[in-house]
Amino acid sequence: MAENTFDIAVIGGDGIGPEVVAEARKVLDAALASESAEFTYTEYSLGAEHWLTTGETLTEETLQALRGHDAILFGAVGADPLDTRVPSGIIERELLLGLRFNLDHCVNLRPTRSYPGVVSPLRGVDEANPIDFLVVREGTEGPYAGNGGLLRRGTDAEIATEVSVNTAYGVRRVVEDAFHRAQARDKHLTLVHKNNVLTYSGDLWTRTTAAVAESFPEVRWDYLHVDAATIHMVSNPQRFDVIVTDNLFGDILTDLAPAITGGIGLAASASINTAGTAPSMFEPVHGSAPDIAGKAIADPTAAVLSAVLMLDHLGLGDAAARVETAVHAQLNQWAQDGASGLSTSQRGDAFVARLNR
Amino acid sequence: MAENTFDIAVIGGDGIGPEVVAEARKVLDAALASESAEFTYTEYSLGAEHWLTTGETLTEETLQALRGHDAILFGAVGADPLDTRVPSGIIERELLLGLRFNLDHCVNLRPTRSYPGVVSPLRGVDEANPIDFLVVREGTEGPYAGNGGLLRRGTDAEIATEVSVNTAYGVRRVVEDAFHRAQARDKHLTLVHKNNVLTYSGDLWTRTTAAVAESFPEVRWDYLHVDAATIHMVSNPQRFDVIVTDNLFGDILTDLAPAITGGIGLAASASINTAGTAPSMFEPVHGSAPDIAGKAIADPTAAVLSAVLMLDHLGLGDAAARVETAVHAQLNQWAQDGASGLSTSQRGDAFVARLNR
Ligand SMILES: CC(C)[C@H](C(=O)O)[C@@H](O)C(=O)O
Ligand SMILES: CC(C)[C@H](C(=O)O)[C@@H](O)C(=O)O
Numbered sequence: 001m002a003e004n005t006f007d008i009a010v011i012g013g014d015g016i017g018p019e020v021v022a023e024a025r026k027v028l029d030a031a032l033a034s035e036s037a038e039f040t041y042t043e044y045s046l047g048a049e050h051w052l053t054t055g056e057t058l059t060e061e062t063l064q065a066l067r068g069h070d071a072i073l074f075g076a077v078g079a080d081p082l083d084t085r086v087p088s089g090i091i092e093r094e095l096l097l098g099l100r101f102n103l104d105h106c107v108n109l110r111p112t113r114s115y116p117g118v119v120s121p122l123r124g125v126d127e128a129n130p131i132d133f134l135v136v137r138e139g140t141e142g143p144y145a146g147n148g149g150l151l152r153r154g155t156d157a158e159i160a161t162e163v164s165v166n167t168a169y170g171v172r173r174v175v176e177d178a179f180h181r182a183q184a185r186d187k188h189l190t191l192v193h194k195n196n197v198l199t200y201s202g203d204l205w206t207r208t209t210a211a212v213a214e215s216f217p218e219v220r221w222d223y224l225h226v227d228a229a230t231i232h233m234v235s236n237p238q239r240f241d242v243i244v245t246d247n248l249f250g251d252i253l254t255d256l257a258p259a260i261t262g263g264i265g266l267a268a269s270a271s272i273n274t275a276g277t278a279p280s281m282f283e284p285v286h287g288s289a290p291d292i293a294g295k296a297i298a299d300p301t302a303a304v305l306s307a308v309l310m311l312d313h314l315g316l317g318d319a320a321a322r323v324e325t326a327v328h329a330q331l332n333q334w335a336q337d338g339a340s341g342l343s344t345s346q347r348g349d350a351f352v353a354r355l356n357r
Numbered sequence: 358m359a360e361n362t363f364d365i366a367v368i369g370g371d372g373i374g375p376e377v378v379a380e381a382r383k384v385l386d387a388a389l390a391s392e393s394a395e396f397t398y399t400e401y402s403l404g405a406e407h408w409l410t411t412g413e414t415l416t417e418e419t420l421q422a423l424r425g426h427d428a429i430l431f432g433a434v435g436a437d438p439l440d441t442r443v444p445s446g447i448i449e450r451e452l453l454l455g456l457r458f459n460l461d462h463c464v465n466l467r468p469t470r471s472y473p474g475v476v477s478p479l480r481g482v483d484e485a486n487p488i489d490f491l492v493v494r495e496g497t498e499g500p501y502a503g504n505g506g507l508l509r510r511g512t513d514a515e516i517a518t519e520v521s522v523n524t525a526y527g528v529r530r531v532v533e534d535a536f537h538r539a540q541a542r543d544k545h546l547t548l549v550h551k552n553n554v555l556t557y558s559g560d561l562w563t564r565t566t567a568a569v570a571e572s573f574p575e576v577r578w579d580y581l582h583v584d585a586a587t588i589h590m591v592s593n594p595q596r597f598d599v600i601v602t603d604n605l606f607g608d609i610l611t612d613l614a615p616a617i618t619g620g621i622g623l624a625a626s627a628s629i630n631t632a633g634t635a636p637s638m639f640e641p642v643h644g645s646a647p648d649i650a651g652k653a654i655a656d657p658t659a660a661v662l663s664a665v666l667m668l669d670h671l672g673l674g675d676a677a678a679r680v681e682t683a684v685h686a687q688l689n690q691w692a693q694d695g696a697s698g699l700s701t702s703q704r705g706d707a708f709v710a711r712l713n714r
Contacts (some may be wrong), residue, residue: 084434092444121479121591143500143521148557160561164500168515173465195604196446196455200505204517213494227612234478234591234616248551255584259591 004037006314009069009279015288016344023300023348024073030317031311042069046095047052047218047288048079055096063102067278071101071310072099074283076301100139101277105271107177108137108172108250109309110285112257112267116328117335120262128205132260133240134185135180137250139271141170141199141348144247166201166246171208177274178244179216188241189213189221192229192249205246215231224240233260258285258324266307270313278300282310289310296343301327326354361394363671366426366636370404370646373655373701374432374618380657380705381430381664387709388668388676399426403452404645405436405443412453420459424635426666429456431640432660437647457496460635462628463527465535465607466666467642467659469624472684474692477619479591488618494537494607496628498527499558501604501675523558523603528565532632536573545598546570548587549606556606562603588612590617615642625662627670631676637690639667653700658684661708683711 012018024193028039043084044062045107066072079086099105114120114130125131129275144238147163175191191209195202207221211222224232226249232239233256245253260269267285292298303326311320330350339347367382369375383395383514401419408414412583423429434445434452457464471477471487482488504520522536532548539546549568552559570578581589583606589596590613602610617667624642649655661684668677696704 028562089556092553093556119480121481123476123478123480143519144554146556147556148521150557150560152525153560154564156525158561160523160557162500162521162523162555162558164519164521166504166517168509168513194608196449197501197605198519199446199450199503200507200517201505203510203520205509217395227608229585230613231608231621234613249583251551251554251586256587256591256613259588259669264588266454274657316435 004170005072006037007068008039009043009066009072010041011045011046011072011074011077011252011261012043013075013077013288014079015076015142015293017047017288018079019075019296019298019344020284020303021073021075022136023351027304027323027351027355028193028307028311030355031323032316035050035316035319037316037319039267040355042054047077047093051091052079052085055092056237057088058098058102066099068102071279071314072281073307074281076284076286076288077240078288078290094161096223097144097304098273099281100296102283103271104273104275105139105281106173107270107272107274108247108254109270109272110137110254110257110267111252111309112261112272114261115263116332117260118263118331122237122260124235125237127164129238131237133143133257134181134242134350135254136174136181136242137254138170138174138245138247140247141165141167142247144278147356163247164198164248166204166226168204168208171205171275174211175205175208175212175244177244177272179219179269182221182242183216186241187219189219190225190240190243191221192226192245192253193223194226195223195226201246209244213290223322226252230256230273233257239292254285265299268302268303268309270306270309272313280310280313282306282313298344300344300348303333304348321353322355326351330354363394363396363427365396365398365423366423366429367400367402368403368429368431368434370407370432370434371436372433372647373710374404374645376432376433376650376653376655376701377386377641377657377660378430378432378706380701380708381660382495382709383705384661384680384712387712388675388680390459392676394671394673394676401521401685405440408448409436409482410415414448415455423456423460423467424488426636428636429638430667433641433643433644448652454501455683457628457637460628461630461632462496462638463631464627464631465496465528465604466627466629467492467494467611467614467624468528468666469611469618471618472623473689475618475620475623475688477617479594479617480595481592488594490594490610490614491538491599492607493531493538493599493601494611494612495527495602495604497521497604498524499604507685512690516712517604521555521558521603521605523561523563523714525565528562529569531633532565532569532601534629535599536569536576539576539599540573543598546576546585547600548578548580548601549583549600549610550580551583551606552580553582558603562672566601579697580594583609587613594690606632611642622657623662625659626667627663629670636700637667637670639670653686653702655701657701658688661705675712679712683708686688687711
């Protein structure tokens with residue numbers, strides 16, 4: 001009988017989402033077999049398909065139900081871009097951002113690393129010089145606050161505004177989280193902003209980072225403008241350990257980051273409620289890939305690595321480490337033997353077999 | 358006797374700025390020797406050094422004088438980052454952005470291309486698969502408007518805002534300019550924005566692009582979110598021809614863009630007043646590089662290529678083409694023979710010699 005039972009909400013979503021999440025569950029169950037912990041799963045139907053059937057993106061009722069869980073395991077959402085029945089952006093905003101804002105996912109976590117067998121598009125990155133850093137992106141304010149407006153739409157005198165909203169409360173909790181993570185890694189934090197132009201928010205971010213730094217004397221921190229940060233990403237990505245940044249800069253950098261590893265299909269992410277007032281969410285960075293959905297060929301690795309982040313977040317660090325090791329070992333083997341032609345579930349099974357060795 | 362005389366303002370600036378601008382002038386004069394045009398130059402002392410001496414960044418008087426010129430040839434400004442006497446950001450904001458906003462430089466132009474002998478950090482970019490695109494960045498509004506504020510600074514209840522201001526007037530003139538340039542190139546325009554999140558400004562940008570597109574039936578255009586655009590930049594930069602984007606996204610992409618060519622030290626830029634109500638400005642993207650200033654080893658190529666953009670802008674397309682060809686031929690030769698050990702003026706002289714062949 002398990003000591004701890006964790007109540008997991010599962011949102012498979014659209015396209016390959018449910019396919020990869022199924023493999024993540026398989027691996028989770030295998031990992032927990034030797035632990036005094038157990039997961040129960042409740043499936044929620046959400047996403048573009050759900051919207052087409054019900055006209056609903058995220059109801060208050062669903063949100064309430066989700067709040068009762070210990071964590072959310074998420075697949076991917078989004079219709080085929082050619083499907084004109086789904087208005088552009090609605091699923092992203094009302095469901096994805098809806099969850100992030102309503103569940104107060106203030107820390108958006110994106111680990112970025114080289115994987116065996118995955119060739120980086122960068123000449124300077126190889127097995128001897130791998131990429132391994134973590135982006136801690138703010139998730140609930142900044143330019144994502146949805147503040148703004150349109151005046152005189154469609155006229156020559158039209159004006160559109162977007163207000164980036166940044167609070168001491170919101171910035172501080174993210175910067176603190178980032179310092180904690182840097183402390184547990186290579187003790188190097190880089191604040192990325194554009195404080196020479198965005199002087200108000202830049203001042204708040206820079207001052208907050210300097211203040212929090214005082215509690216982390218072992219962590220050395222530096223600052224990069226966001227434009228310069230993109231140069232470092234392609235010329236010397238090995239310089240990064242932990243990056244902390246605002247919501248929009250984080251969005252940009254966390255697409256660039258997995259791209260430079262060559263493994264955008266392998267990237268995992270977590271949306272963390274740091275106060276524990278609502279469940280955190282774990283999701284592969286890749287999308288619903290409608291073009292390969294239903295063919296059982298999707299790679300479940302990113303979903304499995306997102307499950308690793310979930311195990312870690314739930315305090316099951318031991319199981320997390322075992323799964324991560326198994327995934328790396330298996331990717332290593334595939335890098336040597338080749339893995340083409342493997343189905344989604346064959347890949348999941350291979351991770352489980354590796355875990356049970 | 359020259360038919361046309363152009364009255365050029367020269368701002369050498371700090372560090373290597375004056376050194377590279379001197380070579381650009383040399384090449385300009387050589388290029389004009391066979392044209393019915395002539396340049397006169399007036400030097401302006403501006404930048405960090407000037408600020409240290411006078412306490413002034415950009416006076417109304419200097420601005421007035423600059424307005425009288427046909428164009429501005431700019432070197433680089435900025436103090437040694439270790440020089441604590443110069444408050445961070447002041448030269449950038451009051452001088453660089455001061456010129457851009459006061460002279461209504463609405464189009465910030467950044468051509469990005471592979472150069473002979475310059476190895477891209479990307480494996481997928483080589484002589485057979487070169488990079489060649491143009492970023493048309495909005496220069497006078499968006500998040501750079503300087504709108505925003507700080508409330509309750511330094512308290513737990515602090516809030517900082519930044520307002521991105523976008524007008525139909527401001528967006529339209531940039532989008533039109535970009536379509537014109539796409540029409541003259543490979544007839545492919547990519548709008549980059551984040552219209553799924555920044556819905557107000559995104560709506561204005563997307564609607565404006567669609568509307569202007571109707572006057573350019575030969576130009577095919579597409580749309581990318583800024584995060585996805587960074588992925589394409591590292592995975593398939595050859596897909597781009599002309600990119601049009603807002604001020605902040607443009608800032609980020611135009612540092613990433615030269616970085617992926619490997620030739621950030623060779624990148625040229627132009628800040629264009631499209632209405633012709635004030636002089637446009639031409640400047641290398643590289644900075645003042647205080648560490649190598651005064652050693653006569655700075656590479657003047659980016660300044661010379663910025664002068665090419667100036668020739669083109671002033672209607673001297675023929676001279677522009679001749680200089681560009683000469684620079685490429687010379688870079689090609691250096692790529693074969695090696696160019697290490699060449700001084701700044703030896704490089705300038707080599708371009709001139711090539712031009713006079
Ligand atoms: C889909 C979109 C709203 C989202 C974002 O901009 O945050 C995505 O790009 C991401 O990074 O998770
Ligand atoms: C120095 C800075 C204000 C400037 C900008 O942000 O525009 C620079 O990065 C640029 O791209 O010209």
